[in-house]
Amino acid sequence: MNPFEYREPSSMEDVVGLLTAYEDAQVMAGGIDLLGEIKEGVASPGLLLGLAGIPGLTEISEGPTELVIGGMATITAIEQHPAIRRLYPALAEAAERLATPQVRNAGTLAGNLCQRPRCWYYRNPLTPCLKRGGDTCYVLEGYSKYMCVTGGSGCYAVNPSDAAVPLVAYGAGINIAGPAEDRSMPLEEFFTGPEVDITRENALERGEVVESVGLPEPPPGTRSIFLKAQERVAGGFALTSVATVVTINGDAIEAASIVLGGVAPTPLRARESEAYLLGKGVRDVSPEQAAALVLPDAQPFDDNRYKVTLARNLVTRSLTRVLQP
Numbered sequence: 175m176n177p178f179e180y181r182e183p184s185s186m187e188d189v190v191g192l193l194t195a196y197e198d199a200q201v202m203a204g205g206i207d208l209l210g211e212i213k214e215g216v217a218s219p220g221l222l223l224g225l226a227g228i229p230g231l232t233e234i235s236e237g238p239t240e241l242v243i244g245g246m247a248t249i250t251a252i253e254q255h256p257a258i259r260r261l262y263p264a265l266a267e268a269a270e271r272l273a274t275p276q277v278r279n280a281g282t283l284a285g286n287l288c289q290r291p292r293c294w295y296y297r298n299p300l301t302p303c304l305k306r307g308g309d310t311c312y313v314l315e316g317y318s319k320y321m322c323v324t325g326g327s328g329c330y331a332v333n334p335s336d337a338a339v340p341l342v343a344y345g346a347g348i349n350i351a352g353p354a355e356d357r358s359m360p361l362e363e364f365f366t367g368p369e370v371d372i373t374r375e376n377a378l379e380r381g382e383v384v385e386s387v388g389l390p391e392p393p394p395g396t397r398s399i400f401l402k403a404q405e406r407v408a409g410g411f412a413l414t415s416v417a418t419v420v421t422i423n424g425d426a427i428e429a430a431s432i433v434l435g436g437v438a439p440t441p442l443r444a445r446e447s448e449a450y451l452l453g454k455g456v457r458d459v460s461p462e463q464a465a466a467l468v469l470p471d472a473q474p475f476d477d478n479r480y481k482v483t484l485a486r487n488l489v490t491r492s493l494t495r496v497l498q499p
């Protein structure tokens with residue numbers, strides 16, 4: 175493990191200033207992912223900037239049109255927050271199913287969204303993959319059981335964040351502090367695939383830090399659910415997950431958002447299934463037919479073909495539950 179300096183700035187301006195000034199600086203939230211990477215020799219920042227001393231970053235506040243979750247809010251705080259449980263049950267369910275109580279108590283929302291991939295080749299110091307500046311992807315000659323079935327472009331690691339899946343489905347936005355000016359973008363656009371930059375998984379530029387995530391108030395008639403398939407009951411990353419959010423007006427489906435986790439380098443909208451649902455009467459929907467439209471361009475490896483079946487079964491189950499009279 176390389177030695178590093180640790181500082182706890184007291185303002186976001188200081189964090190941004192230090193990140194900009196020192197190329198080898200990195201922010202640390204709960205440290206669950208980052209300290210593991212440092213111990214494994216996968217990351218070696220020279221300067222760690224702890225965000226715990228910055229006022230307001232742990233807050234979850236309900237405004238007139240949106241709910242704002244500070245980047246340092248823990249997964250436990252999200253799981254237990256009454257407004258989240260009431261208005262965004264799929265997010266509360268994802269938080270509940272995420273990792274273990276210990277990880278949920280220390281792990282934060284921004285850390286969960288910005289965590290690095292769990293690909294075992296990326297995480298192994300002996301296999302310097304493309305993400306770490308190497309010249310080969312070891313998945314092509316190795317094991318691909320947990321890798322993506324679509325969207326891989328040189329790198330086949332999936333986005334591991336459970337929280338990202340329902341947040342994208344609810345149309346969340348992300349607020350970013352940076353050296354030029356603070357900016358916001360839809361969370362869906364925050365995540366980037368290997369075709370954009372194989373060494374990164376999001377749109378953060380040098381010096382930028384996630385400040386908060388904003389969730390628009392769901393329209394009346396909104397129902398939602400999060401389902402996750404995992405190998406172990408506790409502490410298991412998603413093999414595949416789905417968040418389904420529908421808005422029903424009278425008998426008609428007015429809006430539909432279906433997002434898959436564990437199948438692609440970014441949370442993936444099932445747009446063909448969404449289009450199938452839009453405008454249909456609830457009783458006219460065949461969940462199986464909607465699910466059959468999921469992952470139309472999947473190109474699985476031999477040992478992760480099961481993820482396509484899993485995704486379709488989860489979508490069927492989620493629609494059956496969410497469209498119940």
Ligand SMILES: Cc1cc2nc3c(=O)[nH]c(=O)nc-3n(C[C@H](O)[C@H](O)[C@H](O)COP(=O)(O)OP(=O)(O)OC[C@H]3O[C@@H](n4cnc5c(N)ncnc54)[C@H](O)[C@@H]3O)c2cc1C
Nearest residue numbers: 203204205206207208273281282284285286288335336384
């Ligand atoms: C046993 C185990 C099981 C797990 N199971 C799951 C699971 O089922 N589902 C799941 O989703 N996750 C799972 N995880 C991952 C875990 O949820 C994340 O490691 C954790 O949420 C990271 O949060 P953190 O606050 O500790 O982030 P840190 O480790 O502090 O940071 C993670 C990354 O985010 C960056 N970062 C942190 N905050 C910011 C910010 N504000 N702006 C910009 N970048 C930032 C850091 O630089 C670092 O690169 C598991 C982890 C373990 C150890």
